[in-house]
Amino acid sequence: MSSDFAARRCPQVRARAPLRLGLAGGGTDVSPYAELHGGAVMNATIDRYIYASLGLTEDGRVEVESHDLGRHQRLPCGEALPIDGTLDLHKAIYNRVTRDFLGGRAVSMRISTFSEAPAGSGLGSSSTLVVAVLQAMTELFGLPLGEYDLAQLAYRIEREDLRLAGGRQDQYAAAFGGFNFMEFHGRDNVIVNPLRIKREVISELEAQTILCFTGVSRESATIIAEQSRNVEQGASRSIQAMHALKDSAVAMKQALLKGDLAEVSRTLDAGWSSKRDMASGISNPQIEDALQAARGAGATAGKVSGAGGGGFIMFLAPLERRRAVMAALNERGYRTETVRYTAEGATAWRR
Template sequence: MIYRSKAPLRIGLAGGGTDVSPYSDLYGGAILNATISLYARAAIEPLDNGQVIFDAEDRGEQLTYPASMQLPIDGQLDILKGVANRVMKEYCQQPLSFRLTTFVDAPAGSGLGTSSTLVVAVLGAFVEWLKLPLGEYDIAQLAYGIEREDLQQAGGKQDQYAATFGGVNFMEFYDNRVIVNPLRIKDKYLYELENNLLLYYTSTSRLSSSIISEQQKNVSEKKDASIDAMHHLKEQAVMMKEALLRGEIHKIGEILDYGFQHKKQMAKGISNQQLDNLYEAARQAGASGGKISGAGGGGFMIFYCPGNTRFKVANTLKAHGGHLKRYHFTHHGLHTWSL
């Protein structure tokens, strides 16, 4: 028997960073994101040989350990081991023997929530195998706990919930509480958004934890510029929600630009000269706005191209050494099955 799962990556459209503690705990955060047709995938094959095998196909890495209640967290595929450790500790109380195979459709550090989505996908495979009684909120919260508490990885809360629930969601973040509000957006508005929103990989990656750690430090030290920037980003999430629900798609680029200018005030390293040059080149070619996906510093960028400007913008971006990534918006989150 093989137990499989897949969870979608996401594009953050507005409010990015306001889901990170301590800002969300103190002021409440708001984010609007949408899942896309790029996935993290996981498959579990139970074994009877007393071994645990991790096979990260996209990274070309394989590790083998004796079955144990506590697999070593040592910098090698820690996300996979972290999920297995938590599942065995909370739901099994005994070592498990299995092969876990994973694949993610985008590179780590690309800004599409790859790490958190992988955690959700791996959890989903364990839920399918062990028939764990976990709902969507349970899975998302458990994924958050594994990353932020067990593995001590800096980051926010949106990615785990986006991957689990799927679709276009307006999410609210408070101290110990998350509310996922699915948005019922007319198909024609989503089609137009998908047509006009280019997803561009800069061919660079970044370590999001260092940027996020500085953002957290700025809030803890009550630095007004950083906190005010996050207030504006929370406002941006509401602006984006209203524009999408009302079909005011022509405002999307302007709203993205509003957020991008404020996001750069949250912490150093969110943008740099290369990314600013890319952004300006896209604007000159016809894009009305855009942003860096995720924490910033590299990875994917998105650009809103009104009318038929997407073709000129695409050609301009290709000349800068990166590449465009095809995608579609998805309506579903985590899927699990077995055969």
């Protein structure tokens, strides 16, 4: 289907992509560790989404909008949109798609997004936004992008076009959805292994999972930069911590496939201990306060999701202790939530 024909038939589309929880191995998907040693990550998508809405217009402008951030910009569509600090993800996606797939043709359109999690939450929101908009672009213009293509293009827009620090797991989690064991071998060699976890295991994991929001992380870029620098400089403590994290991803995969939730909890806890050693700033007094409060109320494990420094902490607690754990965290001013794990990746539909 030609892009012009697809656009005429469908003047407006929506898409959504799921956010994810990193269960084990997060950080080993970041350069240069992934290239030098190979990384491994175990993650799962949850029932929190980023939505994108695209519509063709006839006013010769490109309108970009983030409903949750309350930001909006309208620009002429004759040239590449300026990367100037305002909704740069939206504009970089438009620039890349029109350049690589539409022959540089100016397209007058509106790009709107809405996120169910704040930026800096540690749930992969920035990468998920890029995947959601690209999925909508794929539907609108009939682009030849499968899951791997979608994730790789999202990665290049963030890491190459915008020079944003980060890893590789988030784009693939958003594109594929579900429980995935991911292997990172070199720059572009990523293998996503979807796992067939028994429904009763997922149900029990949902019964035990608590999310605690400590506040938006302001440290993730600094943490990632230090982590990368530690690998480049051969810092043995950081590199050994990443080796241990990679091993924990394999252990987490095996525990989930076997339905051994006690081992899942032990692996999650061990992974957090290793993650602390990758770089300074991953933990802080606020995070430690939340971890201590939850453990005191009966949580069996806890780890920060994402680079660290803030965002969401994932806790595991027996169902019988869930209310007590959430109450203990709420009393300290933290926001707690429960989740469902999802199997579907990025999807688009016509309005």
